[in-house]
Amino acid sequence: MQTLLTSVQMRKADEYTIANKPIASVDLMEQAAKSFVKNFIRDEPDAGKNIAVLCGKGNNGGDGLAIAYLLLGAGYKNLKVYLVNFSAQKSDDYTINLQRLEETRCLKIKIDQPSAFKNINADLIIDAILGSGLNKPLKGDYLELVASINQLNKKIYAVDAPTGFFAEGKIPAPYNGIKAYKTICFQRPKINFFFPESVAATAHFEVAEIGLDEDFIQKSTTDFYLIEKQDVAERLKPRKIFSHKGTYGHALIIAGNTNTMGAALLSSMACLYAGAGLTTACIPQSGLTALNAVLPEVMALPRDEYTRIENPAKYQSIAIGPGLGVSIENERLLESLIANNIANNKVLVIDADALNIVSDRQDLLDKLPVNSILTPHMKEFDRLFGEHESWWDRVETAKNKARELKIVIVLKNQFTFICTPGGKVIINPTGNAAMAQGGMGDILTGIIASFAAQGYSSEDAAILACYIHGRAGDDLAKKRIVVTASQLAKRISKEIRALTGS
Numbered sequence: 001m002q003t004l005l006t007s008v009q010m011r012k013a014d015e016y017t018i019a020n021k022p023i024a025s026v027d028l029m030e031q032a033a034k035s036f037v038k039n040f041i042r043d044e045p046d047a048g049k050n051i052a053v054l055c056g057k058g059n060n061g062g063d064g065l066a067i068a069y070l071l072l073g074a075g076y077k078n079l080k081v082y083l084v085n086f087s088a089q090k091s092d093d094y095t096i097n098l099q100r101l102e103e104t105r106c107l108k109i110k111i112d113q114p115s116a117f118k119n120i121n122a123d124l125i126i127d128a129i130l131g132s133g134l135n136k137p138l139k140g141d142y143l144e145l146v147a148s149i150n151q152l153n154k155k156i157y158a159v160d161a162p163t164g165f166f167a168e169g170k171i172p173a174p175y176n177g178i179k180a181y182k183t184i185c186f187q188r189p190k191i192n193f194f195f196p197e198s199v200a201a202t203a204h205f206e207v208a209e210i211g212l213d214e215d216f217i218q219k220s221t222t223d224f225y226l227i228e229k230q231d232v233a234e235r236l237k238p239r240k241i242f243s244h245k246g247t248y249g250h251a252l253i254i255a256g257n258t259n260t261m262g263a264a265l266l267s268s269m270a271c272l273y274a275g276a277g278l279t280t281a282c283i284p285q286s287g288l289t290a291l292n293a294v295l296p297e298v299m300a301l302p303r304d305e306y307t308r309i310e311n312p313a314k315y316q317s318i319a320i321g322p323g324l325g326v327s328i329e330n331e332r333l334l335e336s337l338i339a340n341n342i343a344n345n346k347v348l349v350i351d352a353d354a355l356n357i358v359s360d361r362q363d364l365l366d367k368l369p370v371n372s373i374l375t376p377h378m379k380e381f382d383r384l385f386g387e388h389e390s391w392w393d394r395v396e397t398a399k400n401k402a403r404e405l406k407i408v409i410v411l412k413n414q415f416t417f418i419c420t421p422g423g424k425v426i427i428n429p430t431g432n433a434a435m436a437q438g439g440m441g442d443i444l445t446g447i448i449a450s451f452a453a454q455g456y457s458s459e460d461a462a463i464l465a466c467y468i469h470g471r472a473g474d475d476l477a478k479k480r481i482v483v484t485a486s487q488l489a490k491r492i493s494k495e496i497r498a499l500t501g502s
């Protein structure tokens with residue numbers, strides 16, 4: 001899993017690399033510039049375009065100068081460099097790169113005041129004014145300059161971070177920094193790129209390797225981690241020879257109601273395709289025909305207002321909530337499960353209406369069995385734990401609650417945050433907007449229950465489920481504008497197969 005570092009930690013990684021590897025600071029900058037240019041040329045192969053490179057006087061500006069030099073060398077002749085001259089201080093590597101640029105015929109224009117940057121003739125802008133060195137909000141000349149750059153409505157590529165964008169911590173609203181089309185950042189994504197508010201700063205981001213010491217970065221202390229494909233491949237256990245349905249656990253899905261039976265069917269279907277040995281759906285009598293017709297592999301446990309789960313110990317995981325409905329009977333059912341699962345040490349997955357029930361019965365939170373998994377989306381999360389103004393605050397609460405209650409919280413979004421009892425925030429990179437449709441959450445719950453039934457820990461079940469769910473959606477979205485929940489469910493076993501190779 002990739003560690004995600006703060007700007008201060010990244011600077012330490014820079015320093016460590018320079019001190020311990022045979023590479024000078026200016027060469028590291030050159031490496032960063034080369035990586036940026038490679039990606040930029042891939043995106044913008046037309047070397048005839050008018051390009052404005054805006055450089056501050058720190059190392060971000062130094063990168064900008066090195067990028068300009070390399071682009072000129074690659075034939076991008078209609079390139080002008082704007083030297084933003086709002087502070088007296090300049091970095092050494094900036095100075096070295098400026099001297100190198102002096103030896104070329106590149107046009108350089110000094111910007112001593114914001115008004116100097118108006119009516120410029122540029123198709124593209126490269127923003128290298130301020131990067132990860134930002135340590136206070138923009139104001140004065142910087143703010144004015146950034147506003148006039150944004151007003152030009154040009155395609156902007158940001159170097160490492162858009163000017164004015166804090167790489168971690170609460171993103172101030174309204175955002176007043178550079179509004180980039182794409183940010184090409186160095187070595188690691190900025191933590192804040194995974195928070196929805198960052199879309200105001202950059203529509204896209206990608207990461208370019210620059211040769212920082214990976215060992216140092218991986219060993220840095222952080223709360224934030226990013227799932228990689230190999231993490232999933234390593235965790236997935238291949239199915240064994242001589243195994244049978246009993247080897248892969250029994251999952252119980254308590255879901256569905258008269259008008260929401262689809263949720264129960266989708267969750268159960270996902271549970272099947274993710275590999276549980278046995279799946280039982282606890283649904284109202286009215287859904288039995290649908291279940292038997294659509295999912296003959298799934299067993300039924302009819303549910304009425306008096307239902308209590310007999311012998312819950314026979315299930316290795318129990319998921320409750322999709323399409324369940326909020327009622328006093330369901331509240332009692334959930335309460336009894338919580339009590340039973342504490343006794344039996346089984347994994348309980350709580351989703352949708354079951355989360356809404358817990359929101360109204362906060363006392364149940366403290367009683368949740370250790371390693372229970374909660375899967376709220378933003379609104380469900382805020383109903384449970386209070387309103388949050390920013391995603392940074394919301395994730396902080398999720399992290400603290402997961403630790404305090406010793407549970408796993410899967411806070412769903414474009415990039416889902418998996419918060420663990422050990423205090424980690426594990427970010428899932430897969431998934432896309434084509435998956436934004438009803439039923440997707442029901443599928444995720446079914447996959448989590450399936451992996452938990454198969455004996456994976458709660459943390460691993462959440463990691464595997466989120467990644468595979470998103471990856472199935474990504475693969476399906478290559479040829480579709482929308483991916484339905486049923487389509488996704490049917491894709492799950494193929495994805496697992498591709499990841500395990502068995």
Ligand SMILES: NC(=O)C1=CN([C@@H]2O[C@H](COP(=O)(O)OP(=O)(O)OC[C@H]3O[C@@H](n4cnc5c(N)ncnc54)[C@H](O)[C@@H]3O)[C@@H](O)[C@H]2O)[C@@H](O)CC1
Pocket residue numbers: 011014015025028029030032056057058059060061063091129130131132133134135136137138139142159160161186210
């Ligand atoms: N060896 C290194 O340190 C490397 C650094 N790299 C680049 O260096 C950048 C970081 O460089 P720096 O640390 O010099 O910082 P920046 O170039 O981002 O900013 C320059 C200086 O501006 C000042 N500043 C901060 N916030 C401000 C504000 N709101 N208004 C006005 N001034 C403000 C700070 O004193 C800061 O040091 C990265 O984003 C990346 O582009 C890359 O070249 C890779 C190697």
